[in-house]
Amino acid sequence: MAPRKCTICGKPIPKERLQALPQTKRCVDCAREKGSDIVVRRAEIGMDADTYKDLLGATRS
Numbered sequence: 001m002a003p004r005k006c007t008i009c010g011k012p013i014p015k016e017r018l019q020a021l022p023q024t025k026r027c028v029d030c031a032r033e034k035g036s037d038i039v040v041r042r043a044e045i046g047m048d049a050d051t052y053k054d055l056l057g058a059t060r061s
């Protein structure tokens with residue numbers, strides 16, 4: 001499976017992040033800086049903010 005690349009900076013998205021957020025198209029740095037592309041949908045399903053922040057910064061396996 002080819003690594004998915006960030007749509008903003010073009011760097012490969014770490015697979016740990018893709019495991020946590022399979023739909024993301026942005027790397028951790030860009031998601032922090034520009035906002036995640038999936039923030040709205042996550043907010044709509046009522047995920048609590050701390051859990052969500054943890055997912056955004058997901059770099060752990």
Ligand SMILES: [Zn+2]
Nearest residue numbers: 006009027030
């Ligand atoms: Zn990026």
